[in-house]
Every structure is written in structure tokens, then in C-alpha cells.
């Protein structure tokens with residue numbers, strides 16, 4: 157081959173998806189979805205925007221309901237992209253998390269082709285959304301009376317009478333909701349004590365099985381967010397508690413489904429949505445330390461800047477003392493994601509109230525005498541009423557946190573700024589690569605890697621830290637001659653995703669690698685004209 161030819165590299169542009177859909181709304185607005193309605197929404201969304209939406213059933217619940225994952229990404233960009241995750245509703249009664257997950261999906265699709273930044277996120281990331289991990293409990297909570305159900309629906313004979321779940325809480329007074337009562341075993345003459353200071357609590361109900369006890373054989377058994385393996389040994393073993401850990405780690409089909417899904421992916425950052433307080437919770441070690449104190453401190457500061465102040469009062473915002481925290485969650489999702497799945501920032505987002513609401517106000521004093529106080533909460537709906545105001549308001553307040561997730565997912569802007577070496581089989585080709593990490597908080601984690609035509613590793617380069625810009629070289633031996641048809645390479649890693657380039661033969665040694673044939677022609681013509689003019 158003529159050795160005067162030189163190799164050239166050209167970046168392959170991300171093909172853009174032409175928007176064909178109008179603004180999408182939910183089929184069921186201003187209400188909590190049951191699992192069948194969630195499935196309907198997913199089908200509808202996928203049929204309207206098949207260019208950006210992939211649907212995968214990742215497993216089944218105890219009762220055989222589908223656990224479904226949506227993948228939102230530009231399907232025309234077939235390269236592996238950076239990945240992120242929003243997982244909702246480990247706990248049945250935390251329905252608001254399902255609603256936020258669905259709105260997140262709609263926001264991505266409705267903004268695509270309209271908002272430049274958001275479009276770029278969908279073009280360069282794979283956004284995974286699991287709207288419900290606990291669909292069985294969701295069905296009970298929305299359709300079947302007990303809107304307090306937290307755990308999954310593994311049957312259990314709590315009272316040993318041979319029957320399963322036959323004495324659950326119910327709406328004994330027929331007012332449309334099951335009340336929760338919290339009891340303080342002494343009087344508080346001056347002020348009403350805080351909710352967390354209650355001595356015990358119980359739910360409204362009747363003695364369904366006439367054994368003189370009530371609510372003693374509840375529906376539900378395992379707390380899915382205590383069923384992961386890390387610190388599981390320290391979990392709660394009492395089956396009657398709200399936090400029962402299960403017989404073994406991953407004993408439940410719901411957590412197994414998530415495990416099998418997560419093991420196929422690399423997430424640098426992910427959200428698990430919960431409800432019960434307002435807080436942003438980072439992973440802790442067994443000894444009360446944040447596992448990434450510097451990073452998490454920065455992130456906590458970021459959230460303070462973008463979330464309403466009501467979300468800054470809860471757990472997980474230790475401004476001055478990062479060590480003053482509760483210990484790790486035994487068997488928690490975040491711990492498994494961090495310790496086993498190499499996810500740097502698995503964040504548990506507790507989303508309960510919008511800013512104007514105060515959870516203390518929900519509990520009304522019904523008994524207050526010299527010996528004890530009883531406060532009643534007429535039901536989770538009574539506070540978090542989806543009809544009156546809350547879902548859309550809350551979503552808009554929290555939207556910056558979802559934008560933040562996409563912004564902080566590490567992606568690297570890669571360019572080949574130099575190319576030198578041989579063009580024939582067996583010769584070494586060297587690429588000078590400039591890399592800039594687009595995330596200001598998370599770096600590439602793993603080395604940036606150069607992959608060949610068959611995804612084989614050709615060379616390994618440096619890691620790139622958050623916000624860092626640097627240059628590195630990669631070399632490999634050509635396994636075939638470069639030709640006009642080109643040789644495709646990819647640069648990146650499993651966390652950042654990859655950029656693709658075509659290496660091919662340029663024209664005989666010209667002054668500039670990137671000049672096209674026409675460009676070189678124009679330059680040569682200009683030189684000829686200048687020489688000609690000078691000679692005149």
C-alpha cells in the first residue's frame with residue numbers, strides 16, 4: 157500500500173430522533189395508580205414513543221404480577237450509553253413514588269426534541285425506570301382497603317391458626333379510611349409530644365377470626381428494603397414487625413427480580429424512591445460513617461441548593477457534622493448497590509409532603525387526660541390526597557432532583573485530536589484522545605478503554621475525574637489494513653458509555669488531518685493562485 161496515505165479519525169455523530177408525538181399525559185391523572193393502571197400507562201407510553209421507550213419485564217411478584225422496567229433512550233444511537241436508574245415503591249403504601257416515577261418518564265419524553273439539554277441526556281444516557289417493585293401491595297393499598305400495607309404479600313400464618321392473613325386492619329367505622337392511632341403512656345401538660353415519641357401505635361380494625369385479638373394476622377410479610385444481603389445479619393427477625401427481613405437475603409421474588417436486573421448494568425448513580433419523611437439518604441457504613449464523605453457532603457450541599465427548604469430538614473442533611481447519622485440500613489437497597497454493585501451514589505429519596513404540609517398536623521388528638529394521649533391519623537390518603545393538590549405540585553418541586561441525577565451521571569466528551577502510525581496490518585496506530593468529564597460530581601470510575609470492531613479491548617487509558625479535562629494516548633496493532641470502508645472503534649467504559657469513531661485512510665499526506673478532499677483541493681488551488689499572482 158502507498159505509504160504516503162495517512163490514517164484519519166472521524167467521530168460518528170449521534171443520530172437524532174425526529175419527534176412524532178404530541179405532549180403525552182397520563183391516562184389516570186390526579187389519582188394513585190393500581191398495578192393494572194401502571195401497566196396500561198406503560199403500554200400507552202411505549203406505543204406513542206417507541207423510538208425512545210423500551211419495556212422489559214424483569215420478574216414477577218409473589219402473586220405473579222409483572223415487575224416492569226422502562227428504558228428511555230435514543231434507540232437510534234446503538235452504542236452503549238451511560239446508565240442511570242430510578243426505582244420506585246419497595247413499600248406498598250408509598251404510592252406517591254409510583255406517581256413520581258411515571259411523571260419522570262413523561263417529562264423525559266415530553267421534553268425530547270424541545271429542550272436541548274434534556275434531549276442530549278436522552279441521546280447519551282440509558283435511563284431505567286422501575287415504577288413499582290411491589291405491585292401486589294400496591295393493589296391492596298389502592299383497591300383493597302388497607303392503605304397502610306408496607307411489606308410484600310408472601311403469605312404467613314401469624315397467629316398459627318392454619319389461616320393466612322385473615323385478621324388484617326380494616327375500616328371498622330366505615331369512614332373510608334383506616335385510622336392509625338399513636339399512644340403516649342403519660343400526659344404532656346404543656347405541649348403535644350412528637351410523633352416519634354409515641355410509646356406504641358395500632359391500626360383500626362375488628363376481630364375477624366373471633367379469637368379476641370384484632371389485626372393479629374396481618375396481610376404482608378417481608379420488608380423488601382431489608383431483604384438485600386449487606387448488613388442483613390443485623391436485620392429484624394420478628395415477622396410481625398414492619399421491617400421483617402425475610403428468611404434469607406434475596407428470599408423474595410421482587411428483590412430477586414431487581415438483583416438479576418441490576419447485575420446486568422453499571423450505575424454510577426441511582427435513586428430509590430420512598431415515602432414516609434422528606435429526606436435524601438446516602439449510604440453509610442456499619443459504623444455511622446458516610447461511605448463517600450467528601451462526595452456525599454458536596455451532593456447534600458447541591459440538593460440544598462435545588463430542593464425546597466422542606467426537604468432540607470429531614471435526615472441526611474448533616475451540614476456541620478457528617479458523622480452524626482444513624483447507622484447503615486440492615487439489608488437495604490443502597491448498601492447492596494454500593495458494596496456489591498459498585499454504584500458510587502445510590503441515593504434513597506424519601507418523598508412525603510410538599511413544602512406547605514406538616515405531618516404533625518395530620519395526627520389529631522382524640523384522647524388527652526392525666527394518664528395518656530391518643531392521636532389519630534385518619535389515613536394516609538387524608539394527608540396525601542392525590543385529588544386535591546399534591547401529586548403535580550410535589551413533582552414540580554422535586555423535578556430539580558431528577559434533572560440533577562441526569563446531570564451528574566458521568567459521561568465523557570471524547571475527541572481524537574491526533575492520530576499517527578501505520579496503516580497496514582501489523583503496524584501500530586496511536587491515537588491522542590482528549591477527554592472531558594461532563595459530571596461535576598462523578599468521574600469515570602473505571603479506566604477509559606479503547607474497543608475495536610468486535611468490542612475487543614485494544615488499549616486501556618486513564619480514569620477521568622469529575623469535571624476533569626485531560627489528554628491521553630492509546631495504541632494498538634492493526635489487525636487489518638485501514639481502507640476507505642473504515643474501521644470502527646469505541647472509546648469509553650461501562651459507566652460513561654462510549655463514543656464511536658471511524659478510522660480510515662485519508663488522502664496522501666496533507667497539511668491537516670481533518671481536511672477533507674475538497675478542503676485540501678481548495679487549499680492547493682489557493683496556493684497555486686497565490687504563487688501564480690506572485691510570479692506576476
Ligand SMILES: [Zn+2]
Pocket residue numbers: 246247250381429430431432
Ligand atoms: Zn419506604
